[in-house]
Amino acid sequence: MSKKQSCSETETMLWEAALRDGGIVDTHLHLDQEPFETDREAVLERARRAGVKQMISIGCGVASSQAALRLAEQHEDIFVAVGIHPHDAGAASEADFLALQEIAKHPKVVAIGEIGLDYFYMHAPKETQQQVFQRGLELAALSDLPFVIHSRDAEEDTIALLEASAQKHRLQGVIHCFSGTLSFAERCLSLGLYLSIPGMITFVSSVKKVVRELPLERLLIETDAPYLAPAPFRGQRNEPAYVRQTALALAELLRVPPHLVASTTTHNAQQLFRLPPFVEADVSSL
Numbered sequence: 001m002s003k004k005q006s007c008s009e010t011e012t013m014l015w016e017a018a019l020r021d022g023g024i025v026d027t028h029l030h031l032d033q034e035p036f037e038t039d040r041e042a043v044l045e046r047a048r049r050a051g052v053k054q055m056i057s058i059g060c061g062v063a064s065s066q067a068a069l070r071l072a073e074q075h076e077d078i079f080v081a082v083g084i085h086p087h088d089a090g091a092a093s094e095a096d097f098l099a100l101q102e103i104a105k106h107p108k109v110v111a112i113g114e115i116g117l118d119y120f121y122m123h124a125p126k127e128t129q130q131q132v133f134q135r136g137l138e139l140a141a142l143s144d145l146p147f148v149i150h151s152r153d154a155e156e157d158t159i160a161l162l163e164a165s166a167q168k169h170r171l172q173g174v175i176h177c178f179s180g181t182l183s184f185a186e187r188c189l190s191l192g193l194y195l196s197i198p199g200m201i202t203f204v205s206s207v208k209k210v211v212r213e214l215p216l217e218r219l220l221i222e223t224d225a226p227y228l229a230p231a232p233f234r235g236q237r238n239e240p241a242y243v244r245q246t247a248l249a250l251a252e253l254l255r256v257p258p259h260l261v262a263s264t265t266t267h268n269a270q271q272l273f274r275l276p277p278f279v280e281a282d283v284s285s286l
């Protein structure tokens with residue numbers, strides 16, 4: 001008990017020091033989803049108290065993109081990506097893309113995503129996923145927005161489609177929930193992309209091993225809440241406040257001070273997504 005308390009006190013001290021330059025951005029989470037239905041405001045408050053100054057809520061289809069946008073209209077610190085998740089590629093229609101193209105004009109929409117390939121779950125055939133992914137990349141180029149890519153068990157095809165797209169457009173985007181091989185990371189970096197580091201670095205040693213080799217100046221950080229909670233919250237609902245566990249773990253892996261992880265990943269997120277500077281949250285009630 002006392003050991004646990006002292007750990008969390010150390011963590012809190014580290015984190016407060018880390019945030020001396022401002023705050024942090026959770027670049028990927030799903031605030032519209034059902035697990036947040038009953039206590040969303042409390043989740044947002046806890047995130048703000050943990051120093052999360054901006055959040056990008058990611059759409060997985062037209063309805064979820066619209067729902068995320070409604071939240072962004074109510075909260076200054078929420079921004080949105082609109083897209084069709086590879087899980088739902090089978091049901092995607094041309095009308096969906098036209099709808100997304102319209103929604104993407106909203107000033108709080110900062111990216112197209114998530115889009116990509118998921119050959120682990122394979123909810124839609126590979127060819128369909130590839131077509132929908134390609135369509136998403138085109139929409140990003142057309143809308144002059146960066147993209148947010150989901151890639152699971154599909155490194156070769158992800159790279160092939162990105163390289164084909166790079167022939168036509170300047171690529172700007174991120175591989176979210178990065179948990180791939182070092183060679184995949186290197187190829188993505190050489191295409192000019194960022195990699196977003198998930199809570200998995202707190203408990204998956206193979207991911208830790210690769211992330212240790214990555215350049216901080218090309219990394220973002222995310223929770224993917226409500227999924228994939230970092231240690232010590234594994235198995236529970238994830239929430240944006242837990243991005244600090246990932247930030248502290250990343251600092252340890254890269255052997256840099258936590259404030260550098262906070263300030264560099266914030267700078268990267270603001271550059272890529274063209275986010276406004278932080279506004280001071282009202283913390284008078286703390």
Ligand SMILES: [Zn+2]
Pocket residue numbers: 114149150176177
């Ligand atoms: Zn994803």
Ligand SMILES: [Zn+2]
Pocket residue numbers: 028029030058114224
């Ligand atoms: Zn996601």
